[in-house]
Structures are given as C-alpha cells and as structure tokens.
Amino acid sequence: MANKIIEMKNVVKKYYIGTPNELTILKGISMDVYEGEFLSIVGASGSGKSTLMNIIGVLDRPTEGTYLLSGENVAGMSENALSDLRNRRIGFVFQTFNLIPRTTALKNVELPMLYAGYSRRERTHRAMELLEMVGMGDRVKHLPNELSGGQKQRVAIARAMANNPDILLADEPTGALDTQTGRMVMDIFHKLNREQGKTIILITHNPELAAETHRILTLRDGQFVGESRSGDDAKEFMPLWEQEEGGCGTCTY
Amino acid sequence: MYLLENIQLAFAGLKAGKMRAFLTMLGIIIGIGSVITIVSMGSSLKASFATTLAEMGMNNIEVGLQPSGTSTTYWMEDSDLITMEMIEDMQDRFADRLEAVSISNTIGSGQLKEGRKYANANIRGVTDGYKVSNSVTVINGRFITARDVQAAKNVAVISDFAAKKLFGNQNPLGLEVKLYQETAIHTFTVVGVYKHNMSGFGGQATSMDDLATDIYIPLTTSYYIEGWIPTGYSWFYVVAKPGADARLLADELASYLNRYYQNNPTWKVYAYTMEAYLDDINALLSGIALFIGAVAAISLVVGGIGVMNIMLVSVTERTREIGTRKALGARNSAIRIQFIVEAIIICLIGGVLGILLGIGLGAVGSSLVIRAMGEGVLKSTFDIPVTAILVAVGFSMAIGVFFGFYPANKAAKLDPIEALRYE
Ligand SMILES: Nc1ncnc2c1ncn2[C@@H]1O[C@H](COP(=O)(O)OP(=O)(O)O)[C@@H](O)[C@H]1O
Ligand SMILES: [Mg+2]
Numbered sequence: 001m002a003n004k005i006i007e008m009k010n011v012v013k014k015y016y017i018g019t020p021n022e023l024t025i026l027k028g029i030s031m032d033v034y035e036g037e038f039l040s041i042v043g044a045s046g047s048g049k050s051t052l053m054n055i056i057g058v059l060d061r062p063t064e065g066t067y068l069l070s071g072e073n074v075a076g077m078s079e080n081a082l083s084d085l086r087n088r089r090i091g092f093v094f095q096t097f098n099l100i101p102r103t104t105a106l107k108n109v110e111l112p113m114l115y116a117g118y119s120r121r122e123r124t125h126r127a128m129e130l131l132e133m134v135g136m137g138d139r140v141k142h143l144p145n146e147l148s149g150g151q152k153q154r155v156a157i158a159r160a161m162a163n164n165p166d167i168l169l170a171d172e173p174t175g176a177l178d179t180q181t182g183r184m185v186m187d188i189f190h191k192l193n194r195e196q197g198k199t200i201i202l203i204t205h206n207p208e209l210a211a212e213t214h215r216i217l218t219l220r221d222g223q224f225v226g227e228s229r230s231g232d233d234a235k236e237f238m239p240l241w242e243q244e245e246g247g248c249g250t251c252t253y
Numbered sequence: 254m255y256l257l258e259n260i261q262l263a264f265a266g267l268k269a270g271k272m273r274a275f276l277t278m279l280g281i282i283i284g285i286g287s288v289i290t291i292v293s294m295g296s297s298l299k300a301s302f303a304t305t306l307a308e309m310g311m312n313n314i315e316v317g318l319q320p321s322g323t324s325t326t327y328w329m330e331d332s333d334l335i336t337m338e339m340i341e342d343m344q345d346r347f348a349d350r351l352e353a354v355s356i357s358n359t360i361g362s363g364q365l366k367e368g369r370k371y372a373n374a375n376i377r378g379v380t381d382g383y384k385v386s387n388s389v390t391v392i393n394g395r396f397i398t399a400r401d402v403q404a405a406k407n408v409a410v411i412s413d414f415a416a417k418k419l420f421g422n423q424n425p426l427g428l429e430v431k432l433y434q435e436t437a438i439h440t441f442t443v444v445g446v447y448k449h450n451m452s453g454f455g456g457q458a459t460s461m462d463d464l465a466t467d468i469y470i471p472l473t474t475s476y477y478i479e480g481w482i483p484t485g486y487s488w489f490y491v492v493a494k495p496g497a498d499a500r501l502l503a504d505e506l507a508s509y510l511n512r513y514y515q516n517n518p519t520w521k522v523y524a525y526t527m528e529a530y531l532d533d534i535n536a537l538l539s540g541i542a543l544f545i546g547a548v549a550a551i552s553l554v555v556g557g558i559g560v561m562n563i564m565l566v567s568v569t570e571r572t573r574e575i576g577t578r579k580a581l582g583a584r585n586s587a588i589r590i591q592f593i594v595e596a597i598i599i600c601l602i603g604g605v606l607g608i609l610l611g612i613g614l615g616a617v618g619s620s621l622v623i624r625a626m627g628e629g630v631l632k633s634t635f636d637i638p639v640t641a642i643l644v645a646v647g648f649s650m651a652i653g654v655f656f657g658f659y660p661a662n663k664a665a666k667l668d669p670i671e672a673l674r675y676e
Contacts, residue, residue: 080584
C-alpha cells in the first residue's frame with residue numbers, strides 16, 4: 001500500500017471566532033491522500049474548496065482537528081518550519097498564475113530554489129529543465145506580461161515543481177484559460193502524475209476535467225458530501241466515511 | 254543569500270517607475286547634495302585661504318584701528334591715526350622679534366609707457382618692509398629701501414611682465430619709465446624687477462596682454478602723487494621674525510600701542526595674525542556647515558519619510574506578490590530583506606546623485622566665493638571631500654535601513670492567505 005501523504009481528521013475552520021457573526025467554513029473535514037494519487041475536489045463556489053486547499057498547503061492552520069502532512073503534525077510548527085514545508089513539500093498552482101511581475105520566466109521558476117538555498121548554477125540548470133518539460137524552453141527570458149495565459153500557467157507549473165514537492169496543489173488552474181489551453185495544462189498534470197508519480201490535488205469547476213482524475217471529492221457547505229472514483233458513475237456519490245481507505249490500487253490510470 | 258537577486262529586483266522595480274523613484278529620491282538627493290556641497294565648499298575654501306594666507310605669510314600681523322565700542326560715532330580724525338613716531342617706538346621696543354613693518358598705499362591704476370609700448374599697472378606706495386610682508390621676489394636690481402621712502406625718490410620696482418613688455422630683452426635698471434594716470438604723467442627710474450606670480454585664478458577678464466601688474470614706488474612718493482600727506486596710518490602690517498610667537502607678539506603690540514589710545518574715546522588698536530584670521534574663517538565656515546548640516550538633516554528625515562511612504566505603497570501594490578512568495582516558501586525574513594534592500598537601493602541611488610550634485614555645486618560655489626572675495630587674491634583649490642562622500646554613502650544606506658524597516662516588516666508579517674486574496 002502506498003504511503004499516506006495527507007491525513008486529515010475532523011478539520012474545522014472558523015472565522016470571526018468568538019464574535020456574534022462567527023463563521024464556520026469547514027465543518028469537520030476528514031480525508032486521506034496517498035502518494036501518487038491524482039485527486040480532484042469539486043463543489044459550488046463558496047463551499048470552502050480554497051479554504052481547504054490553503055490548509056492542505058499549510059498556508060493556513062485549522063481551527064480544530066488534526067492534519068498530518070507526510071506523517072508530521074503541522075499543528076505545533078513554527079512559521080519558519082511551515083515556510084520550509086511549503087517550499088520543499090508543496091507546489092502551488094493558482095487560478096490567476098501569480099507569476100512575479102517584472103521577473104523573467106526563468107527567475108520565476110528559480111524562486112523556490114532560491115528560497116531553498118540552491119546555488120545559482122543549480123537553480124538555472126533545473127529551471128531550464130523544468131521549462132523545457134512544460135514546453136516553455138524557448139521563452140525563458142520572457143517577462144510574465146509577454147506571455148499568454150496558458151504559457152503563464154505552464155511557467156507556474158514549472159515553478160511549482162521546482163523543489164520536486166511531494167504534492168502539487170492546483171486551485172482551479174484552468175479557470176482563467178480557454179478549453180484548448182486548459183487541455184494543455186491538464187495534459188501536463190497527467191504527465192507529471194503518470195511519469196513522475198506526482199501526487200496532485202486539483203480543484204475544478206469542470207466536471208469533465210474532474211472525471212479524468214482518480215478520485216473526485218465533492219464539497220458542499222464545508223463538508224464532503226460524496227466521493228467517486230474514476231470509472232464510477234459520477235452521480236453516485238457515497239459518503240466518504242463509508243469508503244474504505246484506499247489509494248491508487250483501485251485506479252485505472 | 255538573496256542579495257544579488259534582491260538588488261536586481263529592486264532595479265527592475267525602479268526602472269518600471271523611474272519618475273516615481275526619482276521623486277522619492279529627491280529628499281535624499283537634496284539632503285546629501287547640500288551636505289556634500291557645503292563640505293566640499295568648506296574644505297576648498299579652507300584650502301584656498303590656507304594657501305593664500307600662507308603665501309602672504311603666517312607671520313604677518315595686521316595692526317590697525319578699530320572702534321573701541323563705547324562710542325557710536327566712528328569718524329576718524331587725523332589725530333586718531335597711528336603716527337610714524339608710535340610705529341618707530343614700537344619697532345625699537347620689539348626689535349628682537351620684528352622682522353619688518355610694511356605700510357602700503359594703493360593709489361589706483363595707470364599705464365606705464367615707453368615709446369609706443371605700454372603695460373597696465375596698479376600703483377602701490379610701499380615701505381621696504383612690504384617685500385617681506387608680501388613675499389616679493391626681486392629678480393633684478395633691488396626693492397624700495399627705507400632711504401627711498403625717506404627722500405621720496407622717484408624710483409620704481411616693476412614686474413618682469415611689465416619689464417618684458419616695455420623694454421624687451423634690454424636691462425631696464427636705470428632706465429626711465431613714464432606712468433600715465435588720468436590727469437598726470439610721472440616719471441620713475443627703474444631700480445628693480447620682481448617676479449610676478451601668475452595667479453592660478455583666471456581673474457583677468459581682458460586679454461593677457463592687458464594684464465595689470467603692481468608697480469612699487471616709495472610710500473612717500475605715492476603721497477606726493479596724491480598731493481596729500483597723512484599724519485599717520487589707520488592700518489599696516491608687521492612681520493614677526495621666524496620662530497617668534499606671532500599671536501603673543503600681536504597681543505603685545507596691541508597693548509603697547511594702545512597706551513597711546515587710553516584717552517581716545519572712539520578708537521583703539523587691534524593686532525591680528527593671519528593665523529587668527531584663518532581660525533576665524535574656519536570658525537565661520539564651521540558655523541555655516543553646521544547650519545547647512547541642520548537643513549540637510551531635516552531634508553534627509555523628510556526624504557527618509559518619503560522613502561518609507563513609497564515603500565508602504567509598494568508593499569500594498571505588491572501584496573499578491575508577497576502572498577505568492579510566501580506560498581512558494583519565502584520565510585518572513587526573506588521578504589523583509591527584499592524590501593529593506595529595495596529601500597537601501599533607492600536611498601543609495603539618491604545618495605550617489607546627491608554626491609554628484611554636491612560636488613558640482615561645491616566646485617561652482619567655492620569658485621564663486623573665491624571670485625567674490627577678490628579676483629586673484631585667493632588661490633583656487635578644489636578638494637573632493639572623500640571622507641564626506643564615504644560617510645554620505647554609509648548614511649544613505651542607513652536611512653534606507655531605518656526608513657525601510659517598517660514597511661519591510663509590514664510586508665513580512667502579511668498573512669499569506671489575505672495577501673493572495675488581495676485584489
Ligand atoms: N478570511 C476570511 N474571512 C471570512 N470569510 C472567509 C475568509 N476566507 C474565506 N471566507 C469565506 O469562506 C467561504 C469559502 O471560501 P472559499 O474557500 O474561497 O470557497 P471556494 O474556493 O470553494 O469558492 C466563502 O463564503 C468565503 O466568503
Ligand atoms: Mg476558490
């Protein structure tokens with residue numbers, strides 16, 4: 001059985017704690033993600049997908065519940081330790097690309113390696129490789145505002161892969177792209193998952209894209225209301241807690 | 254670790270908003286610029302005064318009359334003047350420490366003529382001591398002597414420049430030269446030629462040909478030319494012997510001569526060494542420097558606040574970028590350093606521009622002051638104040654750190670999620 005990368009138990013996220021307008025955004029989320037999985041999370045806007053993703057990516061801390069990332073409890077970690085976790089273990093891909101402006105594609109990809117303390121030579125070498133991999137090898141010196149949306153997202157994926165993270169977190173990565181370029185981005189994710197065994201969590205609004213992944217989790221109002229595996233009928237959601245723990249053993253990809 | 258990247262990034266950011274960057278730097282530019290201006294002017298002027306005074310002789314003591322301060326009318330009567338008897342008394346009394354007494358009387362300018370050749374001249378009646386007090390170098394013949402003065406002889410010492418113009422290669426000693434003034438012509442026998450020091454300063458507006466050099470004649474002769482013989486003098490120079498304490502001597506001379514002025518309600522004698530003048534000038538310059546320094550300090554603080562302000566704007570504008578960097582694993586310290594480096598770069602560029610401005614203004618300013626104080630009187634010297642420049646560079650960096658810290662810290666402490674959600 002593959003290793004558990006993510007182990008979440010009864011995670012609750014609240015805002016405005018202790019005030020009359022206290023908001024509970026996540027209402028007891030439990031989920032496990034296994035190494036090599038390509039998982040998608042779907043749900044209506046405002047259902048708490050991004051909030052969950054931020055907790056998974058240790059940008060945010062849960063109000064209640066436990067979260068183990070690669071077996072480590074992140075609850076007691078210092079800010080610097082969390083920064084280092086994000087730097088080494090997590091790769092973020094955003095809907096709005098979030099490339100650093102006035103900084104070349106190459107330097108953008110180098111950035112996580114810079115924070116990790118790699119030498120200039122190592123950084124440049126690896127960044128070039130990654131940009132080649134996403135098909136941007138001929139645009140390394142371009143600035144973000146000289147790139148199309150699809151190109152930006154490819155650079156962003158290369159950047160997310162910079163420190164060879166355990167897991168890629170992509171929050172609606174095709175949301176700002178047309179179908180064709182969105183397709184290209186999805187293909188890169190599939191390739192990374194298939195060829196490098198990269199664990200990927202994808203948030204998407206697009207059921208077709210979700211259907212391409214191994215497992216679909218549906219979030220509604222801060223709770224998982226269903227899980228389906230590829231090959232299942234997408235409408236037959238079963239409550240998560242009734243699913244046995246399982247990973248890619250059942251995947252057809 | 255990220256220093257080079259941060260510097261590159263800061264430059265890229267500044268390039269994207271050149272005008273804004275420049276306006277931000279203005280306070281720093283003005284602050285550093287004024288400091289460097291005043292420091293370089295100060296050191297240049299000091300150097301100029303020092304060379305000029307040293308040339309005139311640090312052993313020179315100016316003796317003269319000044320209002321005693323108890324009276325409000327400063328009318329000088331003939332009876333108030335320092336008489337020749339007093340001077341001779343003084344000379345006898347201090348013979349062991351006095352090298353020379355130099356009295357001079359400038360009676361305007363004229364033109365020396367020899368046939369159709371001419372040379373412009375400033376006419377100075379002098380005593381023999383003038384040679385010592387003004388370091389005149391006689392290269393042919395002799396200088397004006399005490400006997401020339403006593404007998405009011407019609408003799409003259411002319412410059413090598415004038416000699417060459419008037420007499421060419423002929424030896425001028427013993428030859429006659431005519432001095433044309435507006436209303437009169439005087440004839441002198443040339444007894445000596447002195448070396449005219451071409452002043453390093455281009456004070457002469459007209460062509461080299463029209464250069465006016467001094468012609469020295471006996472003091473008494475100059476009075477006859479003026480048609481007026483004074484009963485005494487309001488000021489003169491005394492030269493202390495080498496090794497004598499000029500300042501002490503000055504004090505003693507003043508009190509010696511002041512015995513004659515005990516009952517004079519309006520005037521008293523002062524005696525001032527060139528060295529004391531130099532100290533006064535230095536004190537004045539230091540005072541000015543202090544004032545400008547205060548102005549500069551204010552403008553640097555204002556400039557620093559401007560930098561802080563623009564950095565706060567920059568942090569706000571780049572909230573999303575900060576969020577992204579944090580998501581990519583930047584520690585708070587990395588973000589803080591990034592913004593501090595940016596602030597330092599802004600201040601440093603401002604500082605360097607200020608230094609260049611200051612050096613330029615300092616050069617112009619000191620030459621203007623030197624010119625205003627008398628053309629050709631002061632030797633122009635321009636010093637680039639290296640220490641001040643190094644301090645200025647260090648100081649602008651310090652301003653960057655100081656005023657950049659708060660915005661940088663604000664950036665470092667941003668919540669990554671809020672920052673990423675920022676529109
Ligand atoms: N910092 C916050 N303060 C208050 N409410 C928040 C905050 N962040 C998110 N929310 C709320 O949490 C809910 C879920 O947001 P989000 O996770 O972004 O949803 P999704 O990504 O599924 O569209 C939304 O109603 C949103 O307004
Ligand atoms: Mg969202």
